[in-house]
Amino acid sequence: xxxxxxxxxxxxxxxxxxxxxxxxxxxxxxxxxxxxxxxxxxxxxxxxxxxxxxxxxxxxxxxxxxxxxxxxxxxxxxxxxxxxxxxxxxxxxxxxxxxxxxxxxxxxxxxxxxxxxxxxxxxxxxxxxxxxxxxxxxxxxxxxxxxxxxxxxxxxxxxxxxxxxxxxxxxxxxxxxxxxxxxxxxxxxxxxxxxxxxxxxxxxxxxxxxxxxxxxxxxxxxxxxxxxxxxxxxxxxxxxxxxxxxxxxxxxxxxxxxxxxxxxxxxxxxxxxxxxxxxxxxxxxxxxxxxxxxxxxxxxxxxxxxxxxxxxxxxxxxxxxxxxxxxxxxxxxxxxxxxxxxxxxxxxxxxxxxxxxxxxxxxxxxxxxxxxxxxxxxxxxxxxxxxxxxxxxxxxxxxxxxxxxxxxxxxxxxxxxxxxxxxxxxxxxxxxxxxxxxxxxxxxxxxxxxxxxxxxxxxxxxxxxxxxxxxxxxxxxxxxxxxxxxxxxxxxxxxxxxxxxxxxxxxxxxxxxxxxxxx
Amino acid sequence: xxxxxxxxxxxxxxxxxxxxxxxxxxxxxxxxxxxxxxxxxxxxxxxxxxxxxxxxxxxxxxxxxxxxxxxxxxxxxxxxxxxxxxxxxxxxxxxxxxxxxxxxxxxxxxxxxxxxxxxxxxxxxxxxxxxxxxxxxxxxxxxxxxxxxxxxxxxxxxxxxxxxxxxxxxxxxxxxxxxxxxxxxxxxxxxxxxxxxxxxxxxxxxxxxxxxxxxxxxxxxxxxxxxxxxxxxxxxxxxxxxxxxxxxxxxxxxxxxxxxxxxxxxxxxxxxxxxxxxxxxxxxxxxxxxxxxxxxxxxxxxxxxxxxxxxxxxxxxxxxxxxxxxxxxxxxxxxxxxxxxxxxxxxxxxxxx
Numbered sequence: 001x002x003x004x005x006x007x008x009x010x011x012x013x014x015x016x017x018x019x020x021x022x023x024x025x026x027x028x029x030x031x032x033x034x035x036x037x038x039x040x041x042x043x044x045x046x047x048x049x050x051x052x053x054x055x056x057x058x059x060x061x062x063x064x065x066x067x068x069x070x071x072x073x074x075x076x077x078x079x080x081x082x083x084x085x086x087x088x089x090x091x092x093x094x095x096x097x098x099x100x101x102x103x104x105x106x107x108x109x110x111x112x113x114x115x116x117x118x119x120x121x122x123x124x125x126x127x128x129x130x131x132x133x134x135x136x137x138x139x140x141x142x143x144x145x146x147x148x149x150x151x152x153x154x155x156x157x158x159x160x161x162x163x164x165x166x167x168x169x170x171x172x173x174x175x176x177x178x179x180x181x182x183x184x185x186x187x188x189x190x191x192x193x194x195x196x197x198x199x200x201x202x203x204x205x206x207x208x209x210x211x212x213x214x215x216x217x218x219x220x221x222x223x224x225x226x227x228x229x230x231x232x233x234x235x236x237x238x239x240x241x242x243x244x245x246x247x248x249x250x251x252x253x254x255x256x257x258x259x260x261x262x263x264x265x266x267x268x269x270x271x272x273x274x275x276x277x278x279x280x281x282x283x284x285x286x287x288x289x290x291x292x293x294x295x296x297x298x299x300x301x302x303x304x305x306x307x308x309x310x311x312x313x314x315x316x317x318x319x320x321x322x323x324x325x326x327x328x329x330x331x332x333x334x335x336x337x338x339x340x341x342x343x344x345x346x347x348x349x350x351x352x353x354x355x356x357x358x359x360x361x362x363x364x365x366x367x368x369x370x371x372x373x374x375x376x377x378x379x380x381x382x383x384x385x386x387x388x389x390x391x392x393x394x395x396x397x398x399x400x401x402x403x404x405x406x407x408x409x410x411x412x413x414x415x416x417x418x419x420x421x422x423x424x425x426x427x428x429x430x431x432x433x434x435x436x437x438x439x440x441x442x443x444x445x446x447x448x449x450x451x452x453x454x455x456x457x458x459x460x461x462x463x464x465x466x467x468x469x470x471x472x473x474x475x476x477x478x479x480x481x482x483x484x485x486x487x488x489x490x491x492x493x494x495x496x497x498x499x500x501x502x503x504x505x506x507x508x509x510x511x512x513x514x515x516x517x518x519x
Numbered sequence: 520x521x522x523x524x525x526x527x528x529x530x531x532x533x534x535x536x537x538x539x540x541x542x543x544x545x546x547x548x549x550x551x552x553x554x555x556x557x558x559x560x561x562x563x564x565x566x567x568x569x570x571x572x573x574x575x576x577x578x579x580x581x582x583x584x585x586x587x588x589x590x591x592x593x594x595x596x597x598x599x600x601x602x603x604x605x606x607x608x609x610x611x612x613x614x615x616x617x618x619x620x621x622x623x624x625x626x627x628x629x630x631x632x633x634x635x636x637x638x639x640x641x642x643x644x645x646x647x648x649x650x651x652x653x654x655x656x657x658x659x660x661x662x663x664x665x666x667x668x669x670x671x672x673x674x675x676x677x678x679x680x681x682x683x684x685x686x687x688x689x690x691x692x693x694x695x696x697x698x699x700x701x702x703x704x705x706x707x708x709x710x711x712x713x714x715x716x717x718x719x720x721x722x723x724x725x726x727x728x729x730x731x732x733x734x735x736x737x738x739x740x741x742x743x744x745x746x747x748x749x750x751x752x753x754x755x756x757x758x759x760x761x762x763x764x765x766x767x768x769x770x771x772x773x774x775x776x777x778x779x780x781x782x783x784x785x786x787x788x789x790x791x792x793x794x795x796x797x798x799x800x801x802x803x804x805x806x807x808x809x810x811x812x813x814x815x816x817x818x819x820x821x822x823x824x825x826x827x828x829x830x831x832x833x834x835x836x837x838x839x840x841x842x843x844x845x846x847x848x849x850x851x852x853x854x855x856x857x858x859x860x861x862x863x864x865x866x867x868x869x870x871x872x
Contacts, residue, residue, distance in 0.1 A: 080672040223727075230722040440674055442656035443695025445723065450641060450649065 065091030068408030069250030075433035118511025152492030267394035638689025675700030686754030690716035
């Protein structure tokens with residue numbers, strides 16, 4: 001009795017389709033449904049015609065094993081609803097084979113990132129933060145921002161918002177390694193999960209991929225073909241072919257995945273390059289310093305022990321000049337840029353104290369409003385190579401399309417002046433993992449566009465807003481024009497002495513608020 | 520409104536309580552629409568084995584308008600027997616009654632056959648269903664997980680359960696249920712829908728095991744099929760006889776099994792939103808998809824299910840936010856609503872109360 005309706009409908013389907021050109025499809029379905037009729041009721045394994053989904057069929061294929069790609073993999077393997085998903089990471093970087101903590105001695109790498117408290121709590125949730133604590137990292141609780149005109153300065157302190165730290169500076173390789181170690185803890189077959197090759201091409205499912213030769217192949221192959229025609233096909237450089245329900249493009253600002261998918265971007269290059277290097281002090285640095293100079297900001301970030309990381313943005317010609325000068329000249333140049341060069345030290349006036357008292361009635365005085373301007377610690381030696389990178393702003397028009405999602409730098413790049421870039425990427429990773437988990441909970445197909453659109457709607461607004469704010473800062477500080485200088489100075493004074501505004505700014509930069517001005 | 524406060528108060532299911540005493544039922548029934556009340560009244564009197572809900576002094580069947588009279592007599596004559604089946608003069612009347620006894624309405628069937636190809640086009644006429652689907656599934660998931668004591672954090676919480684989707688259409692609900700681990704059977708009156716559902720489900724190994732049949736709930740009842748969970752979403756407003764339909768759904772449910780029904784409320788707000796708004800203004804649905812007079816209010820649904828030995832444990836409304844374009848669950852059942860009920864665990868007694 002059970003078989004009759006199924007067979008009847010299958011025969012009807014066959015009859016209908018025979019009249020159209022899809023004879024191949026009809027044959028496949030007839031054979032497949034015959035297989036269902038004889039399958040025992042209550043079979044719950046993903047079998048089609050008796051064949052299991054193959055080893056080369058994945059649920060999520062993450063192209064790019066950098067910080068953000070590994071964060072997506074780690075988040076998926078950590079959530080109860082998604083930990084059973086078959087995830088693969090495709091990246092030829094040999095660092096993905098590491099199984100140990102990176103040593104704390106030795107020269108810190110120049111490529112570092114400042115992680116905000118929002119990112120730190122994401123890492124805690126997925127269980128990777130404890131690995132970072134075992135490797136080199138530097139929390140900082142204070143920050144000072146000023147510019148070359150000497151007309152104003154702002155100090156921020158974590159105690160202004162009752163927190164212990166404003167952020168943590170961690171080397172990029174330490175972030176990657178911690179995520180990798182956490183993945184190894186969760187998955188025994190991590191070697192099968194990481195594909196040490198590059199992606200050559202992608203083929204998204206379309207009607208033209210349904211064509212097959214009718215009736216000559218055994219039913220299991222036909223069913224397999226039907227299944228695979230609905231998945232994304234990934235061709236790798238070592239000759240393997242993978243099929244996946246969802247492809248996550250985490251392969252950086254020059255994303256191959258984004259180009260193949262044909263997603264357009266908007267953006268412009270900044271007329272600036274950034275030089276990064278590591279310098280040494282006589283004592284430990286516990287504050288993040290940033291001074292806006294006429295050609296761009298210079299930032300001094302603590303990285304641990306007596307070392308600090310320098311990110312100095314300037315015009316490309318200046319950048320190549322600074323890169324090629326001797327280390328002693330460079331160190332002198334750095335100290336000049338941070339201290340007495342380009343303009344005087346700022347001080348506070350009686351107007352500032354009046355404003356401070358006025359606004360202390362609204363929500364209390366922040367501790368840092370009382371702090372005076374301090375000169376940053378002198379650099380005594382350059383201990384790493386200097387690297388220079390061009391800077392640009394880029395934003396994809398779409399973050400998602402059918403069976404594809406872009407995260408991190410593949411979707412957006414911003415100016416490094418506030419250290420927000422990779423934090424936006426980690427925010428993307430957390431949001432995508434959450435959306436996939438919600439999709440699994442209601443039995444949705446995880447490559448479904450309407451599900452992925454929820455990730456885009458969640459993140460696009462926040463990312464565009466942050467990119468706009470940073471772009472605004474970059475433009476505002478790159479012009480040396482009297483009235484604009486005074487306006488900037490007023491902004492500095494306002495942010496320093498108006499406590500409620502200062503607290504809002506800190507919370508926004510830490511990732512605890514969605515907007516600096518309105519909640 | 521006593522029903523609402525009972526059914527929608529908290530997410531935890533209230534303990535099963537026996538049907539309300541006669542007087543309270545009487546008061547509740549006053550608010551029921553007159554035609555339905557008469558139908559209930561006339562079919563209650565000769566109904567074997569069911570609770571006598573009403574004072575038989577209410578209007579006699581002859582005062583009913585023609586189509587209701589046919590319902591009432593059909594309901595009276597072909598009263599659904601409690602399992603095990605031993606029907607009185609049922610079967611000959613069934614065959615003779617034809618469409619009056621089954622829940623099919625040819626006009627409604629034709630409406631859906633016309634737009635069958637567009638089932639899986641998420642921008643087509645079924646767009647509201649696609650948008651609403653995740654919300655209905657989250658209600659179903661949470662109520663079924665609680666009912667069958669399943670781990671809510673499992674990726675396949677419905678593993679091993681036999682579920683039937685009555686009125687499955689193109690399989691929009693059946694496929695996610697199969698992905699949640701259930702053994703799904705999908706039935707629909709329109710043959711085209713079944714074909715489309717079959718083809719679409721074949722491309723994913725987890726959904727390829729769904730069994731689709733072109734049949735009706737009544738036919739399956741005749742075959743003595745039973746399922747752990749019977750789900751029928753957005754169907755009851757299209758059937759010819761909602762009372763009969765509820766009886767069929769109940770017969771398909773195993774004792775202590777779950778039944779989930781969703782539909783649109785018959786209220787002014789629903790007329791404005793679901794008919795004028797969705798059909799005429801937003802053009803989401805073809806004009807004429809829903810007829811206001813066939814919509815069922817939550818009270819009527821609860822009563823109809825009670826007569827079919829299903830006690831409604833939870834009810835929720837759906838709310839559409841046009842700014843975020845998202846549906847969400849709410850306590851407001853005035854437009855769309857979904858109800859979850861449990862079938863009584865012992866067969867109803869043969870003697871009237």
